Amino acid sequence: MTKVFLDTDILFKLARFGLLNHLSVHPIHPDSEFSILGAAKFMLQKKLQKKPPQRGIQQVTAELTDAMQWLNSAEPSETEIEIAAAIEAHAQKHGLAIDSGESLICAMIVNNACNYAMTGDKRALTGIGKVLQESAYKELKEKFICLEQIFLCWLAKLDAIELRKAVCTERDADKSISICFSCSSPEVPSENFIAGLTSNIIFLRKNSGEALTEI
Template sequence: MTERTLIDNDVALKAACYTLVEETVEVLTIDDVAPAMLGVGRFVIAKRIERAKYIMDRNRASAAFSRLLARVLMIEPDDTELSIAADLEAEANRRGLELDGGESQLLAVLANRSCSFLVTGDKRAIVAMSRVAAKEADSRIMCFEQLVACIVSAAGHDNVRVRVCGEPLADRAVTSCFGCSLSEAPDPQYVLDGLASYSRHLNGEAPGVLSREGSFRGLVREKPQTP
């Protein structure tokens, strides 16, 4: 089975924190193939949830992560992919860029297995990819804000906002986009515009690697928004 969509640990962690596991998997399932993550992530993320003081409800996040593990594919890079990843890391280090082992391995899998998307919450890694792996990453990287926008379109603004605002420290940019500090919920378009603004800013720092909206819009069946 060919993996179609890859997710990094940061995305998996935030999906668990926000209890948006089912929504994340639904959006990122392509041709009935569920998203995939590195096998080591199951241990790394479980430990992060256990120790993270910023998570408001660690028990709920842990339960959500267990559901995620039951629904995603667990993969391991092969020897060729490990070699590619090592070369990418070395080049990133040479240039003073931040590309850790997990992100480099996922990028190597993305290129070697012709996957559709790599979804990552690591903005520094995205910038590094644009410098050392522009060809491999070309328009196939989806940042976390793009994913959240897809989930809003699929699941509805109100449904997502209550989850995000319940964990305000999980991602400060997303918390801001949903206006969690406001007394009244902002218009759904305000949220989508905010998410798009972060994506555009990142695209300016890492041109050419982020997925274009048209390439992932077909992943979701839009749900009418509550006024």
Template sequence: MNQSLAIDNDALLKLARYGLLNEALALFNCTSTNVSVLATAKYKLLPAKNRLQLCKDEESATRLEAFLRTSNQLDAGLAVGAGLANPDVFDTLNAVPDIDTGEALLFAVGANNSNILITTGDKRSLKALCSHDSVADISKALTGRVVSIEVLFSMLADYQFALIQERVRAKPDVDKTLKIVFGVKAPADFESVKQGFASYINDLRSKTGTLLYLPPS
């Protein structure tokens, strides 16, 4: 059975710019039809007035457009109406500082569907989710099902190290942490990269408990 993923705008943009959408989905035996993205992704990541504002280059924009055409769009009203998200859970999440509406929707859908993994680049929202009593039950429901950018790229490094390192280092402006881990002036070796990710992931785990996904050994 294929895994289902829900990806936030930040993670989606980074994967599109690096050209690693297919590689990320392959980690979970997944296709774009098993992926849910925020309905806002098209408008926020590919603004009509300047579609390259965030994507920076035509290749990334075209790649992202193609992916959005085949993935599932998550709209708050429709998701609640269709029973994908509990409206009370969504409202509770929306009331927590540092959890924006998009992340609140992803968390609400994930809390209501145990087969979905949440992929996010928003560490502030993860820390907020694990530090407010009002959402403690929601955090518990998401235990082990949140894939942070660091967890995702640590898995990608295991999957195709040379390719992932090449793509990340070719676009150092996309993510500062990833740029540092894979090597700034010269490529870092595999062990250094894995140690770098372990350090970042352990720090995030210390702030989010059991929330983060633990890849199969």
């Protein structure tokens, strides 16, 4: 079983797109077990209330209720909390954009509590790429999956037009993804989506060192 953690940022963006439940039906790894931090669902609700989706908060709330049937809620151990505090202190010292949620997920990877983490936070990925250069955190190498990689995998399995519609309806959820799907243009071939996503992934790899995995 491949244990995958979802950070709040990717929960928020996939919920806005109406694609969160696609992860359980079309996972990146076929044997994936998805988890979130216990506080994530409460933070997600606050973020959605603050920035409600075009489809309406009621519809998204119903989708989240479905998602909670397959999303495991996990809490870090005392050891992982200590590791997270050290990572956060390192991040603050070096001006890296890693918040408390990201540091906890990193700690759980370091402590072998999960295999991968999905994140939609590009600034955090850049910071994690610098943190993993420290020998104490080398387990973070190639453990992260970005939003672009998820969409690239989905394009091989799902209808490209439906994916584009989901993204473009909520284009402000992630501006770089909306650019990849050419939301400002009337009609664009799906090959352009793939090219845009691939280009973004290459750029992220350059900025995040060895944080991203190959999928």
